[in-house]
Amino acid sequence: MIIGNVSDCRAKVELFYGKTAENPNFFFPLQLNTEHVTQLLADISHYFPITDPTWIFFVVLCIILFAPMLLNRLHIPHIIGMVLAGILVGEYGLGLLRRDASFQIFGEVGLYYIMFTAGLGMDIGGLKRNLSRGLTFGAATVVIPGVAGYVVGHFVLHYPPAASLLLACILASHTLVAFPIVTRYGLMRHISVTISVGATMLAVLGSLLVLAGISGTFTGSGDAVFWVWLAVKCILFCLFMFFALPPIIRGFFHNVADNVFQYIFVLIIVFFSAAFSKLCGLEGIFGAFLAGLVLNRYIPPASPLMHRIDFVGNALFIPYFLIGVGMLINVSLLFEGWHTLWVVLVILVAATASKGLAAWICRRFFRWDKASGWMMFGLSNGHAAGALAMVMVGTALYVAPGQPLMSDEVMNAIVMLILFSCIISSFATEHAAKELALHAETGTQQTQDEEKIMIALHNPSTVSSLVALALIGAHKRGMPLVAVNVVLDNAESEKARAQGLRMLDKAVSMAAAVDIKMETQSRWAVNVTSGLIHAMKEFRATEIIIGLHQRQHLSDIYYGRVAQTLIAGIDRQISVLRCTVPFNTLRRIHVLVPSKAQFEVGFQRWIDRIARIAGQLDGRITFYAHPKTLDGITRVMQERHDDRTYNGVVFTDWSNLVSIASHVASDHLVAVVAARRGTLSYKQRLDTLPDLLERYFSSRSLLVIYPDQYGSAEVHPSSFSAALSPSAPHE
Helix, strand or coil: CCCCCHHHHHHHHHHHHCCCCCCCCCCCHHHCCHHHHHHHHHHHHCCCCCCCHHHHHHHHHHHHHHHHHHHHHCCCCHHHHHHHHHHHHCCCCCCCCCCCHHHHHHHHHHHHHHHHHHHHCCCHHHHHHCHHHHHHHHHHHHHHHHHHHHHHHHHHCCCCHHHHHHHHHHHHCCCCCCHHHHHHCCCCCCHHHHHHHHHHHHHHHHHHHHHHHHHHHHHCCCCHHHHHHHHHHHHHHHHHHHHHHHHHHHHHHHHCCCHHHHHHHHHHHHHHHHHHHHHCCCCHHHHHHHHHHHHHHHCCCCCHHHHHHHHHHHHHHHHHHHHHHHHCCCHHHHHCCHHHHHHHHHHHHHHHHHHHHHHHHHHHHHCCCHHHHHHHHHHHHCCCHHHHHHHHHHHHCEEECCEECCCHHHHHHHHHHHHHHHHHHHHHHHHHHHHHHHHHHHHHHHHCCCCCEEEECCCHHHHHHHHHHHHHHCCCCCCCEEEEEEEECCCCHHHHHHHHHHHHHHHHHHHHCCCCCEEEEEEEECCHHHHHHHHHHHHCCCEEEEECCCCCCCCCCCCHHHHHHHHHHCCCEEEEEECCCCHHHCCEEEEECCCCHHHCCCHHHHHHHHHHHHHHHCCEEEEEECHHHHHHHHHHHHHHCCCCCEEEEECCCCCCCHHHHCCCCCCEEEEEECCCECCCCCCHHHHHHHHHHHHHHCCCEEEEEECCCCCCCCCECCHHHHHCCCCCCCC
């Protein structure tokens, strides 16, 4: 109980302030009685540390809410606020809370969550293209701090070789404490972040192996059999993660669309991987990181599921971890004596300077800007509970009876290292993130005109895929989106309107799940085409996304007149989608491009759209086009999307699609860049394209794009437009 008898408390407070019958002044400070103050404080101290779960959770939530708000006003990264709050309320501070099992459990979950989101947000394609850089920085951020740790341990602090080597492990490893800052600025896929995350896993893995070697030497288990068995377990673990687990994940996402079930499934994968990693003799953070890598291609950054993962982690698990880290820190250790202060100073300077030197050398070697160097330093400089766990291993190993490998003095120094490294890491990462985000925003404004995507909704079964295409293909977070449902003015209009409103509500909820505000409109019209055209003009939309109708054949012209009017009446980009599998499970895009498409006005826009979709899905792009068209595509990709993985295949015979069909799997997307009659890229043989697509790709996901056409001359759509139905195409 936190609050006792109300009358007793009131009597004590009145006595504290000197209220008597002769002196009714309740708040008269001159009558303060020190004995009463002491007694009151003693009575209050009985209620702390708080043990009631409700009050513990209340205090933690208050810290999570108010600490960032206060620190933001002081222009201090909110991560530091969580750590400082943990110091304040912990048993080494005011003693309000004890670091009990709840903080240990949620703290470990928070650490796993950080490593998981780091792997989940990593640009795997970028890491593959920059593998040599990742290995270089990984080696530098391990070797340089490791050497520095051994030198200061053995030659400055005069520790034995084994203790110095363990200190080198602690300094070489690091924790991505500041990664939530990267997530907040949306820089998870920046190359400097990708390289830093990859280097983190190399550092952690290397340090764990050396730690295992040291522990085995003292316990007598570090023989050849131990290392062979450890290698076998690690190989089996990695094989399971990268080959056995993906089919399970893909099958689950194909068959389960419920958002709650998907999130729970993701958590199961994370913690199963962490537990499996521990069974193999590694740390759980290694398994959590691998789980993020495996799930990376199935959870696009702009998807509602990714937003839920970030939201829960940033709102609860990660703050719990940071508060728990703060509760480990005893600031009074700095004042125990000059020698303790000297050890803290030596280790802190060695750790910070060595990590900074590694980042500076690699930044200069890679010829990157200063902000990228600061980002590498900020992410690789943080230390947390992992460092404390390593030093505790050292205190449990004895070089002689009663003489541990590492003394309590070293443990106190590591605790102080955790505090100051968290502060330094947070400031460095915050500074770098602001610079990189500002540079990225400037670049986006210089290369992109204002886009606004409109989604035409008609069939409830295709709402999710159409909205997903709009969210994933958007060129920046928060780009305006519009959803429109056109209701024909006939006898069935009321029923159709009610269904349309339900579809619009679903679209709004999907957009809201990723913090995007969507405008909606349910409008009456005498025909669907005029309603869509007028809506595009009213909203000034730059692109419309509609669904491919579900008739027996793509060449069916039942709605042909409506489609012809739509394409002739809209001079902006039209995207027509049929998705046979959940959009987030697509892993490759095959793009068929007509010759001379590079001369069309909308050439760059549709390439941007395809490249952004591939980037969100972490998929590879294969362009099939004429050699000269491929040259134009390569030029745009190198100028605007040099971080995407793609290749080009010479293709000129549009009557023979069988060679392409043999390379298209069920989780691939076939994108066809169509051409209107009268445009430079139109060819008469494209008239047979609907039959060919029906023959070879009837069971595959399909995206048909009509590029921008700004001319005022009259245009007539190809016969392929007969396959589109804006009254049912949104199907």
